[in-house]
Amino acid sequence: MLGGIEAGGTKFICAVGDKKGTIVDRIQIPTTTPDETIPKVIEFCKKYPIEAIGIGSFGPIDVNRESPTYGHITSTPKPGWKDYPFVQGFEDEFGVPIGFHTDVNAAALGEATFGAAKGMDGCLYITVGTGIGAGALVQGQMLQGHSHPEMGHILVRRHPEDLYKGRCPYHGDCLEGLAAGPAIEGRWGQKGIELVDRKEVWELEGYYIAQALMQYILILSPKKIILGGGVMNQKQVFPSIYQHLKEFLREYVSLPELSEYIVSPGLGNDAGITGALLLADQALTKEP
Numbered sequence: 480m481l482g483g484i485e486a487g488g489t490k491f492i493c494a495v496g497d498k499k500g501t502i503v504d505r506i507q508i509p510t511t512t513p514d515e516t517i518p519k520v521i522e523f524c525k526k527y528p529i530e531a532i533g534i535g536s537f538g539p540i541d542v543n544r545e546s547p548t549y550g551h552i553t554s555t556p557k558p559g560w561k562d563y564p565f566v567q568g569f570e571d572e573f574g575v576p577i578g579f580h581t582d583v584n585a586a587a588l589g590e591a592t593f594g595a596a597k598g599m600d601g602c603l604y605i606t607v608g609t610g611i612g613a614g615a616l617v618q619g620q621m622l623q624g625h626s627h628p629e630m631g632h633i634l635v636r637r638h639p640e641d642l643y644k645g646r647c648p649y650h651g652d653c654l655e656g657l658a659a660g661p662a663i664e665g666r667w668g669q670k671g672i673e674l675v676d677r678k679e680v681w682e683l684e685g686y687y688i689a690q691a692l693m694q695y696i697l698i699l700s701p702k703k704i705i706l707g708g709g710v711m712n713q714k715q716v717f718p719s720i721y722q723h724l725k726e727f728l729r730e731y732v733s734l735p736e737l738s739e740y741i742v743s744p745g746l747g748n749d750a751g752i753t754g755a756l757l758l759a760d761q762a763l764t765k766e767p
Contacts, residue, residue, distance in 0.1 A: 480495055480496075480497065480503070480527055480528055480529055480530060481495065481496060481497060481498065481529065481530065481531055481532070481533065481756050481759040481760055481763070482494070482495050482524045482527070482529040482531070482532040482533070482756075482759060483495070483496065483532070483533050483534075483535075483752050483753075483754075483755030483756040483758070483759060484520060484532065484533070484534045484535070484536075484755055485535050485582055485585065485751040485752045485754075485755050486510070486534060486535065486536040486537055486565075486582065487510060487537055487582060487609075487751075488510060488537045488557055488609050488610060489509070489510055489608075489609050490507055490508065490509055490510055491507070491508040491509075491510055491516055491519075491520055492505060492506075492507050492751070492752045493505060493506050493507075493508065493520050493523050493524065494506075494752050494755070494756065495524070495527045495529060496756050497756070498756065498757065498760035500589070500592070500593045500746075500749075500753045500756060500757070502749070502752070502753075502756075503527075504526075504527070505752070506519075506523045508520060508523075510557070511559075512558065512559035512560075513559055513560060513563050514559070517568065521569075521572055524573070529573065529575060530575055530576075530763055531575050531576040531577070531578065531759040531760065531762045531763035532569055532573060532575060532576075532577050532578070532759050532762075533577075533578040533579075533585070533754075533755040533756055533757065533758030533759030533760070533761070533762065534565060534566070534569070534577065534578065534579045534580075534755060534758065535580060535581060535582040535583075535584070535585025535586065535751050535752075535754055535755045535758060536552060536565060536579070536580075536581060536582055537552070537555065537557070537581075537582055537610070537612075538552070538553070538555065538581050538582075538612070538627065538629070539552070539553045539554050539555060539626070539627075539629065540552050540553060540565070540579070540580075540581060540627065541553055541626070542579065542580055542581070542623055542626065542627050543623075543625070543626065548562070549566065549579075550564060550565055550566025550567055550577070550579055551563060551564050551565060551566075551567075552565055556648050556649075565579065566579050575763075576759075576762035576763050576765070577759075577762055578755075578758030578759050578760075578761050578762035579758070580614075580621055580623075580627065580758060581612065581614055581627050581628075582606070582612065582614075582751050583604055583605070583606055583612040583613055583614030583751075584604075584614030584615070584616075584621040584622070584623075584627060584628075584754075585614070585751055585754030585755050585757070585758055586604045586606065586614060586705075586707065586744070586750040586751040586754050587602055587603065587604035587614040587615055587616045587621065587705075587754070588614075588616060588621060588754040588757050588758070589746055589749070589750045589751065589752075589753035589754030589757060590602055590604055590703075590705050590744055590745060590746060590750050590754075591616045592753075592754075592757055593745070593746060593753060594705070594744055594745030594746040594750055594753075595703060595705050595742050595743070595744060595745035595746075596616075596702065596703040596705065596745075597745065599702045599703055600616070600618050600619045600702075601615070601616050601617050601618060601619070601701060601702045601703075602615070602616050602701055602702055602703040602704070602705060603615045603695055603699060603701035603703070603704045603705065604705045604707065604744075604750065605630070605691075605695075605704070605705070605706050605707070605708075606707050606708035606711075607658065607659060607660075607688065607706065607707075607708040607709075607710040607711050608659065608660050608708035608709040608710055609659060609660055609661065609709070610631060610655050610659050611630075611631030611632075611654055611655040611658060611659050611691075611708075612629070612630065612631045613628060613630035613631060613695065614627075614628065615628060615699055615701065617699070622699075630654075630691070630695065631653075631654055631655040631659075632647065632649070632650055632653045632654065632655055633653060633654050633691060633694060634650070634652075634653055634654075635653070635654050635657065635687055635690040635691060636690060637652060637657070638683055638686050638687070641657070641666075641683060643657065643662065643665065643666040645657055645662065646659065646661050646662040646665050654687060654690075654691050657687050658684055658687040658688060658691075658710075659710070660709060660710050663680065663684065663710065667680055671709070671710055671713055672713075675713065675715070678715075681713065681715050681716040681719050682719050684710070684716050684719065685716050685717075685718070685719025685720040685722070685723050686719070686723050688706075688716070688720050689719075689720045689721075689722075689723035689724040689726075689727055690723075690727060692704060692720065692724055692741065693724060693727045693728055696728070696732065696734070697732070700732075703740065703742070704740060704741045704742070705741075705742055705743070705744050705745075705750075706720075706741060706742070706743060706744075707743065707744040707748075707750055711743065714743075717738075717741070720741065721737040721738065721741070724737065724741075725737070
């Protein structure tokens with residue numbers, strides 16, 4: 480039996496299951512502080528004979544096994560979580576192999592194994608919600624170098640009619656600062672779910688997301704792009720993304736039909752937690 484933890488900035492989803500992605504039990508816990516959230520996670524996991532645990536975490540995190548701070552959440556602005564030793568705490572508590580990566584890389588792994596990119600050796604998974612993050616699977620491996628990708632913080636060209644200053648505490652008007660859920664609410668005065676019929680909202684959102692996709696396509700050339708997260712539940716944004724992406728690319732690269740190439744998660748809201756279970760299986764295989 481495997482344990483999976485999808486550690487998000489708003490909530491933790493914890494599950495037990497197997498390497499086939501079958502979930503036996505799960506729980507959702509609000510993300511507050513480590514002292515409040517982590518004991519509840521441990522209590523849930525201890526109900527089961529878990530052989531390994533996979534953690535897909537919000538970031539930035541240290542995924543370099545040679546680093547003295549491997550397994551830590553690093554420079555997050557979320558109160559209480561900066562420099563938190565995530566992996567070490569669970570190793571000490573459970574004494575089992577721990578798989579650790581970003582929540583979006585875990586989701587990319589889940590989608591490539593069981594979801595919209597099943598059968599492919601690569602895909603790009605992007606979440607647009609409280610923040611924006613992206614994970615990539617390239618030739619069957621989760622993308623990382625010196626650190627993990629932070630694609631949500633790329634710079635984009637501002638729409639000429641957009642006067643919103645941006646919401647990112649680090650970069651102001653980066654992609655996350657202009658297009659994540661809090662930016663939508665900050666610009667329009669209401670949450671995205673309350674702006675469903677406001678065409679101009681989703682036209683602008685598509686403009687920024689399409690710019691980001693153009694850069695990802697030109698740099699990574701992913702075999703499939705999967706757009707998840709709370710904002711992307713507003714399906715009316717997809718036509719705007721397709722339209723703007725065509726205008727930006729100007730047929731410079733040949734792509735499949737965009738409605739088949741850029742899609743919603745095949746696993747729905749379970750992409751991240753399924754990927755966390757797969758991280759646990761990988762850890763168990765490497766460290767029996």
